[in-house]
Amino acid sequence: MEAATDTSASARRELYSSRRVAPSILSADFAALGSQVAEVMDAGARVIHVDVMDGHFVPPITIGPLIAAAIADQVHDAGGVVDVHMMIEQPERQIEEFAKAGADSISFHAEATPHANRTLHAIRELDCLAGLALNPGTPVEAVSELPGYADIFLCMTVNPGWGGQPFIPGSPDKVRRLRELVGEAAIEVDGGIDPGTAPSVAEAGAGLFVAGSAVFGADDPGAAYQAIAAAAGAE
Secondary structure, three states, rough: OOOOOOHHHHHHHHOOOOOOEEEEEOOOOOHHHHHHHHHHHHHHOEEEEEEEEOOOOOOOOOOOOHHHHHHHHHHOOOOOOEEEEEOOOOHHHOOHHHHHHHOOOEEEEEEHHOOOHHHHHHHOOOOOEEEEEEEOOOHHHHOOOOOOOOOOEEEEEEOOOOOOOOOOOOHHHHHHHHHHOOOOOOOEOOOOOOOOOOOHHHHHHOOOEEOOHHHOOOOOOHHHHHHHHHOOOOO
16 A cells, blocks of 8 residues: 555645545445455555435434544555545534544535535534535535535435445536536545446546445455546546
């Protein structure tokens, strides 16, 4: 693995400014989580995605701060970052715990709180990059007042809640419209991303590509990561 790197806010922004595939540990084998994270990082991954679900905003219950903390040192020592995606109600109540756990970026859903502007500020005050996520049924105009306040805009390309869902075909057009609205901010896509779907959202303006089952559901997660990265033109 690469040597440890600077994970200051400026260094994280530089990392996220290039195209990156972000393997989601939601689909990993938790009995072998450390080795699976090492496998994809050895293959080139530098953004490790952590999907947080509360059983309210979405039906499943998944990962909490303890899991993020369990991999944070390993990811940072390998020159990577921990990218937390909160699919939870009242996310403003949990951001401090994930920042303490080692998150480098924290995204929450625009649909989950009436206080998006305040929550984005609070995340940045915790020295994390701030991200805002949109469900497939939420128009891009919902974030029209927030460019400049968010570092990352996460466009769901499936309905949130479960891994392994099929990619929504209209997603590239939505990403294109989002790109026009948010300027130079990073755009992340999450759901159904594989070598067949990554090129269309990359062409539309996405730079971060979350892949869960397509990576960790493969016989060789490292090779699967590299195939998606090649298809997306990612590093």
